[in-house]
Amino acid sequence: MKEIFVRLDRCVGCHSCELACAVEHSAAKSLFAALAEAPVPRKRLYVEQVLTHKLPLLCRHCEDAPCVRVCRTGAMSQDAVSRIVTHDPERCIGCWMCTMVCPYGVIGRQLERRIAVKCDRCPDREEPACVTACPTRALLYMEEEDFSERMRRVAAAEVVEGYGRAQAV
Amino acid sequence: MKEEILQRSIDPAAQVMLAVAEKEHLETAWDRFEKQQPQCGFGELGVCCRHCNMGPCRIDPFGEGPARGVCGATADIMVARGLLRMIAAGAAAHSDHARDVAHTLKLTAEGKGGGYAIKDEAKLRRLAEEYGIPLDGRSTQEIALDVAHAALAEFGQQEGPIRFTRRAPARRVDTWQKLGIDPRGIDREIVEIMHRTHMGVDNDYVNLILHGLRASLADGWGGSMIATELQDVLFGTPQPVRSEANLGVLKADQVNIIVHGHEPILSEMIVAAAQDPELVALAKEVGAQGINVAGICCTGNEVLMRHGIPVAGNFLQQELAIITGAVEAMIVDVQCIFPALADLSSCFHTKFISTSPKAKFPGATHMEFHEETAYDTAKAIVRTAVENYPRRNPARVHIPDEKSECMVGFSVEAILAALGGSLDPLLGAIKSGAIQGIAGVVGCNNPKVQHDYGHINMVKELIRNNILVVTTGCNAQACAKAGLLRPEAAELAGDGLKGVCQALGVPPVLHMGSCVDISRILVACAAIANTMGVDISDLPVAGAAPEWMSEKAVSIGAYVVASGIFTVLGTVPPVLGSSNVTQLLTAGAEGVVGARFAVEPDPFKAARLIVDHITAKRAALGI
Secondary structure, eight states, X not given: OEEEEEOTTTXXXXXXXXXXXXXXXXXXXXXXHHTTOSSOOOOOEEXXXXXXXEEEEEXXXXXXOHHHHHOSSSOEXXXXXXXXXXXOTTTXXXXXXXXXXXXXXXXXXXXXXSXXXXXXXXXXXXXXXXXXXXXXXXXXXXXXXXXXXXXXXXXXHHXXXXXXXXXXX | OOHHHHTTBSOXXXXXXXXXXXXXXXXXXXXXXXHTOSOOHHHHHTOEEOSSTTOOEEOOTTSSSOSSOTTOOOHHHHHHHHHHHHHHHHHHHHHHHHHHHHHHHHHHHTTOSSSOOOOOHHHHHHHHHHTTOOOTTOOHHHHHHHHHHHHHHHHHOSSOOOGGGGGSOHHHHHHHHHHTOSOOOHHHHHHHHHHHTSTTSOOOHHHHHHHHHHHHHHIIIIXXXXXXXXXXXXXXXOOOEEEEESGGGSOTTSEEEEEESSOHHHHHHHHHHTTOHHHHHHHHHTTOSOEEEEEEHHHHHHXXXXXXXXXXXXXXXXXXHHHTSOOSEEEEOSSSOOTTHHHHXXXXXXXXXXXXXXXXXXXXXXXXXXXXXXXXXXXXXXXXXXXXXXXXXXXXXXXXXXXXXXXXXXXXXXHHHHTTSSSHHHHHHHHHTSSOEEEEEOOXXXXXXXXXXXXXXXXXXXXXXXXXXXXXXXXXXXXXXXXXXXXXXXXXXXXHHHHHHHHHTOOSEEEEESSTTHHHHHHHHHHXXXXXXXXXXXXXXXXXXXXXXXXXXXXXXXXXXXXXXEEEESSOOTTTTOHHHHHIIIIIHHHHHSOOEEEOSSHHHHHHHHHHHHHHHHHHHTO
């Protein structure tokens, strides 16, 4: 199963992911046409900044997701196979229990209605819109194994380089 | 051929070269455009601001995030300021070009122009009269010097009017004066844009846009018009001439030199030097049959209009020309030149030669060009090209077969001559309905549009509806390549237009020159309006830029609308982030300057907008 990973050193804070997310969740799925739509298209991920560090926060689609566990109406559900957590606006009563338990604060609300909105991993796309939109490739859409392998390679390269320097001394 | 390549261009020559590029792993603008996808939405909407270092700031177009920048600037302010800076850059580009031409005229009059002469003395005298310069008993040099000084003074002058704005109908000038947008000096209006758009100055989007129109008028009826007129004085006023267009004009057995950029000050001399017997003999010595000069972009249009020098292609073909492997030198001056040409030409024997002190390109050979030593430098450049011929690798030469004949050179003077010396036959045809109206279709290429698709389909649709098309810039070159600039293309026109074209022996699409020569279209509109005793905004005319990309095009669009001409854009300008600015440009402007913008990417629908507009204007005139 592919997941959205964030390369923590890559985000420049351009907010392109947020804009692409809102556009993808519009009826027209085009920026220019989406501007005039109601309900206003909402983003489902958030670029945050801590000191000089910028990073996009988005639903991790947690296993045994707390938002699903606390949802009393069944609006939040987790797919048995893909494990993607989705939200059914028709069942949502806006109690905000999900918001209270989400460890990442990535559940938002619709502008016009008192109901939640959250990442649905872009079911109509091969690659989520935020990932496609990221100009620095800070967001990656890949299998966990592949992302970890990538991280291991970077780590290994650093170790070897350090070792080489130590040998040279 | 791959569908992806066919989707990039409708031009068969371009398609052939794109296939070669793909095979040889050569990168083009289309590849880089793909790598830029998706493009920044804030930029597309015009709601980002980098005008001060409290920012950069952005506005969330969906209202969730910030609605104001740090200073409090709203989307209206950011969009209007951004648009104005585009106008400033565009007006500056055209006008700085004009300044160089005026300077060249001055040097020529002083006897310091390294090879230039005054070719159209009659026009010089007409301009002198317009400027109020005495003629009696004075030499051409004396008059030319005064005209050059008068033109140069218009850049730095603090009070108006700019002389050629008074070619517009009195009612139009009156509108400009009432709105406070009658331009005062060319440089002044551009500088004032930079001042007003500085942090914390002009924050009223209407006031900003009005000044943008003023600066654009200083371009259209100022800088651009000065460039056109003085180029005619120096290099001759274009007259109908036949030539050819597309990459097929490159010759396998000759030294191929491409002139690319905008100022004929350079290309005129290159054309002259390429005919120098010494260099022609040298070409023979190195095994070539001769020296073949071809143009790309507007400098190509300049030498096409005046000398029938063939056109190798338009804006998006600059890289494709090098990929033919048959270009000994790509000689550039200013504007619309891809910096990517340096890397690309390094994959071939092609010498990429920059010439302007204002425009250097890492990786290019810089052979600086100055007016005082023009011919000598041009000879040195052409010599470099000729000496490069033996380095051409025949195995890598792919010259497409495609080229089309064209008839070009329709300056206002040439159109009048074709009409027998008076506008009456044209007005008669318009009144009778044989010609429904006139559309100026101009502008660039842009990889957002399938290359030439917007241009060709719009123009064909317009002439089919009996609308005479006048064209400049990269649209003109697209039309030339597609065979629309041949008198025989009248067959594609509606019956009325066809009849007029066949009677006069002219194409249904008249090539009026380079992008600064859009000023010729203004002059023509002013003359028609004055003859009919109406304002330009009353005429059954329209403008269009189906594939525009440059800041110059923004300035052009602004001055065309400010002159009272409905204008359809084929790519979306970065203004949609402000509904107020969008509304002003596409609707409100009508009540202010008598014209507005429309945006329509589909060339067939865009042509329909123009046809409907012209029909409505005809009805209002009672014709």
